[in-house]
Amino acid sequence: MKQTESTGDESSVQLVESSTPAKSKKETWLDVTETFTRCAQELGIGELLHGEKFGLECAMNAMEIMDPKMDPNCERKRAQRKICSFRQLLEGGSIKVKDFSSDELLGIMDELLTCLVTWLEGQCLAQTVFTCLYTHDVTAIEDRALKAFCVGIIKICSYLRDVIFRGGVHEDEDQQTMTFGFNLLEKDVTDQKATSMLKEADDVVSRSIRVLNASVKRGTGANAQADTTDVKKQLRCSNAVLSRIRFCKALLIMCVQLDKLQCSGLDAAREQTAAAIKHTSELRETLDIGIRREGNGINGCCNRSLAFAYCYFSVCVALMLGFEPLVNQRLLPASPRPPAIMSREQALDYIETSLREMQQVYCIANLSSLHTIQGSCSRFSWQLPFPTLLSRSYLICLFWEREKVFGKYNVDELIREAVQMFTSPPSLCAKSKLAASQSVKDIADEFAFGCAQPMLDLFQAQFYHRSKHRQRYFNVFKKLAVVQADAEKRDTVLHNMYRTGEPEFNHGNCYSAWLLRIILHTLLEYVMLGLENELYATHELHYVFVYVEYLLGWLGACLLQSDKIRQQTEVQVAKQQSKAKGKKKKEQKKKASEIAARGRGREQELLFVQAQQCLARGLLKMIEGLRLEGHLPQPKFEFGSEKSRFEHRFKALGMFETPGHMSYGHYLSQFSPDATSLQLYEEAMQPLNKSKQILDNTPVSDEQQVVMKVVKTNLVVARLLASGHKKDQKIEVSFDFSTHRYYPIVRVS
Numbered sequence: 001m002k003q004t005e006s007t008g009d010e011s012s013v014q015l016v017e018s019s020t021p022a023k024s025k026k027e028t029w030l031d032v033t034e035t036f037t038r039c040a041q042e043l044g045i046g047e048l049l050h051g052e053k054f055g056l057e058c059a060m061n062a063m064e065i066m067d068p069k070m071d072p073n074c075e076r077k078r079a080q081r082k083i084c085s086f087r088q089l090l091e092g093g094s095i096k097v098k099d100f101s102s103d104e105l106l107g108i109m110d111e112l113l114t115c116l117v118t119w120l121e122g123q124c125l126a127q128t129v130f131t132c133l134y135t136h137d138v139t140a141i142e143d144r145a146l147k148a149f150c151v152g153i154i155k156i157c158s159y160l161r162d163v164i165f166r167g168g169v170h171e172d173e174d175q176q177t178m179t180f181g182f183n184l185l186e187k188d189v190t191d192q193k194a195t196s197m198l199k200e201a202d203d204v205v206s207r208s209i210r211v212l213n214a215s216v217k218r219g220t221g222a223n224a225q226a227d228t229t230d231v232k233k234q235l236r237c238s239n240a241v242l243s244r245i246r247f248c249k250a251l252l253i254m255c256v257q258l259d260k261l262q263c264s265g266l267d268a269a270r271e272q273t274a275a276a277i278k279h280t281s282e283l284r285e286t287l288d289i290g291i292r293r294e295g296n297g298i299n300g301c302c303n304r305s306l307a308f309a310y311c312y313f314s315v316c317v318a319l320m321l322g323f324e325p326l327v328n329q330r331l332l333p334a335s336p337r338p339p340a341i342m343s344r345e346q347a348l349d350y351i352e353t354s355l356r357e358m359q360q361v362y363c364i365a366n367l368s369s370l371h372t373i374q375g376s377c378s379r380f381s382w383q384l385p386f387p388t389l390l391s392r393s394y395l396i397c398l399f400w401e402r403e404k405v406f407g408k409y410n411v412d413e414l415i416r417e418a419v420q421m422f423t424s425p426p427s428l429c430a431k432s433k434l435a436a437s438q439s440v441k442d443i444a445d446e447f448a449f450g451c452a453q454p455m456l457d458l459f460q461a462q463f464y465h466r467s468k469h470r471q472r473y474f475n476v477f478k479k480l481a482v483v484q485a486d487a488e489k490r491d492t493v494l495h496n497m498y499r500t501g502e503p504e505f506n507h508g509n510c511y512s513a514w515l516l517r518i519i520l521h522t523l524l525e526y527v528m529l530g531l532e533n534e535l536y537a538t539h540e541l542h543y544v545f546v547y548v549e550y551l552l553g554w555l556g557a558c559l560l561q562s563d564k565i566r567q568q569t570e571v572q573v574a575k576q577q578s579k580a581k582g583k584k585k586k587e588q589k590k591k592a593s594e595i596a597a598r599g600r601g602r603e604q605e606l607l608f609v610q611a612q613q614c615l616a617r618g619l620l621k622m623i624e625g626l627r628l629e630g631h632l633p634q635p636k637f638e639f640g641s642e643k644s645r646f647e648h649r650f651k652a653l654g655m656f657e658t659p660g661h662m663s664y665g666h667y668l669s670q671f672s673p674d675a676t677s678l679q680l681y682e683e684a685m686q687p688l689n690k691s692k693q694i695l696d697n698t699p700v701s702d703e704q705q706v707v708m709k710v711v712k713t714n715l716v717v718a719r720l721l722a723s724g725h726k727k728d729q730k731i732e733v734s735f736d737f738s739t740h741r742y743y744p745i746v747r748v749s
Contacts, residue, residue: 083326086133090140095133095322098142102237106290108134108322109149109244110283110344116153117347120160120354120390123339124176126328129157134322138185145241148194148201151185152248155194158184159255160390167393169463174389180331191256198249205242212238240286247279254358262407263365263398270362273355280352287344293320350388357391365398365406370418373405374459378525381462381469382741389465396463400456411456412448418514419448423562424569425510426502427494431573434501443490447511450486454479458522467533473526474652480519481655487512488657506568513562516658520555523653524548528742536649539634541735541744542627543646545620546667547653552613554659559606607698614691615711615743620670621684622718622746625677631733681722688715706740713745721748 043049048056089095096104112135115128134141134150141147161184164170165177185194212235216228254272257265319325325338342350357380364376380387380395401407405414416428426432427440434440454476461472491509498507527547530536536544626632637645643664654661675683688711695708726748735744 083324083329085327086136086140089133090137097134097140100143100146102234102241103289103291104321105143105146106237106240106244106286107292107320108132108146108290109241110287110290111292111320111323112150112153113244113351114342114344114347116157117350118339118341119157120175120388121342121350122174122176124178124180124332125157125182126178126180126331127325127339128341129153130180130182130328131323131325133324133327136182144197144204145201145245148197149245149248151189151194152198152252154183154185155189155191156248156252156255158186159252159259163255163258163397164389164393167396167463169392169396169460169465170389171465171468174465180328191252194252195249195256198245198252201245202242202249205238205245209235209238209242236286237289240282240289243279243282243286247276247283250276250279258394258398261401263401266362266365270359273358273362277352277355280348280355284345284348287348291321353385354388354390357387358394361391361395361398364395368409369421370414370455371421373399373414377459377462381466386466392463392465396460399459399463411452412445415448415451415455416444419511422514422517422566423508423510424566425494426498426505426507426569427510429505429569429573431576432502432505434497434505440494440497443494447487447490450483451515454483455518458518466529470526470529470533473522473529476522477526477652477655480515480522481657484512484515484519484656484658487515504572506565508561508565510562510565512658513558513565516558517555517562519656520551520558520659523656523659524551524555526652527551527650531737532741537635538735539627539632540645540649542620542623543649543667545616545623546670547650547662549613549616549620550662550666551659552609552616556606556609556613559602559609563602563606604698607694608704611691611694611698611704611707611711612743614687614694615707615714618684618686618688618691618711618714618718619743619746621680621687622714622721624671625680625684625721626733626746628677628680629727631731678722678724678727681718684718685715685722688718707743710740710743710745713739717746717748 039049050056084092084094086095090097100108112129112132115132119125119128129135132150134146135154138147138150138154141150161177161179164175212231216231216235250272254269254276257269257272259265360380364373364380367373367376377395377399381392398406405411419425420428427435427444429435457472457476457479461469461476464472488509491507491512494511495507495509498505527544531544623632627634646664646667650662691711692708692715695704695711698704700708732749734747734749736747737744739745
């Protein structure tokens, strides 16, 4: 601690203000640890000392000097090698900038790609990409291939950083977008110049490959076989360099095309993505050529992250050519963690996975219906493994561009179209006279405008990592509850207007029914995410499936009611068009076929909802029977009760008027107090059989096949338990979620 000299006791010394010039007073450093420790002993438990310029925040942010865990410069001083910058090494002639061998060039490129992926996985640029000394000053590199590759990687970093920052679907621990003052070549090198540099490098390497191919063809003489072997080896290395240059070029052009407005570069980006995927297989086949870290570093350790930390903290002498892990140590904040650099094989897996996910993003970006977009985004976020941050960030940036969906569609128009497809409200029907009035138009426009922001928030919540969805959904619930109350008021006004003005049309609750479907799907996913994230204990599963069955029942009723309203409107419209002739009749037939196809889709959705409801009820009965037999351990509510636990679990779902919040009394009414375990198992077989019959008679999708497997397996288990098998024996019960992430298979052993 910096202090002024004093003649008194150590505890009476005065701190020197940081703003005081160093030459104004004679300063010394005194160790006050013992004094602080002695003073701290006089404080009671929970007491803290607070000064005018030193409080709790200052104490928490304080850095302990010379502590290896807190002081980043301490590790630099401990290093057994001299840490030099790229400029210092260049002036001393200690680093190569030209005349690289093929294995050196490939090793540097592969390591740089690995550092890029490690950065995307949550590390910082200063500890990953910019540990490559060649990225500090690309103008000093004389090798064309390496220079173009380094420029391409830096430009890619610039684009990806911008996309991740604009997407805003990452947490602090997911990604670090700080540049630490490094030049990302945003102004120095244009996109056109970067791609032309990669094209020139491509041409140079291609010419050398043609020369090598020619020498292989004309190889003759006594030493021809040995010479041909060497040439073939050089040829393999040159092809490997060429594939890396082309991969970098494809990735850069993909980023440039995706940055264009209104998704105009989507087709070109799709082509470059396919080319990049093709090159990843070529990269994978030649990973063994490039040089790797040597000595006591990564090659000699089975745990790569530990090995890199070992190398990072200065005991490894032999380092990768052109890389220095500690070169940016002074730029890092206090207590930096050594980055766990991925292996090259893992990096390629990540790149290939991200590129294949980008192909799914392109398909979603071509959709134009709100319901299809929402369903595709939901399936995209559900898939395993979870989508990477890169693909999720690109999806949200493409989805919401310049306050339009995919830069082309107004949210209000998409909402009106979605409501019209779901319930066909008369207020949005061209054949309704009242729909042309300004008051009805205003009501419809205000409803769509009010739904816009909650729907956008709901979409954005789906682009976060799955572990964050419940938290994001809870924030969306508040906005949806407000919009739902407003929609019910508007439905009431419109229903009264049509009852007096056009009684042949029945408006009903068209707007609130559409919104209720959105709310029910979100509530179901909120409850189910608790199963996916393992937030529920085993003894709480019967709470969950009671609520799931309750919500699915509401969803089925909503679909039935909306379909009834839609059919009434379409019948009335068909009556008004019955006198149409000629071309209008053809248009009428075409529209009738579209309506019939839409009705079949609604019927299939309703049947699948009913099948899931029966499955949830069957699981509920099985779990309750296992509880009665004592096969599922129950907690002792010493400081609470089952009622308080139930209400706490589903408190977030109680902010909606429709569906009403399930009370604990409603939960208890699902079970008969006199029912035995065997009766419950028999009762479980009935809904499981019904679910099986429904799924047998509907077109089978991938998800329905999985649900069918769960239904059949649980039906066998329920039949076995109902027969009294092992009734008086101690059995182990487990719930297997490996087949379906929401509906488990009950396993008894």
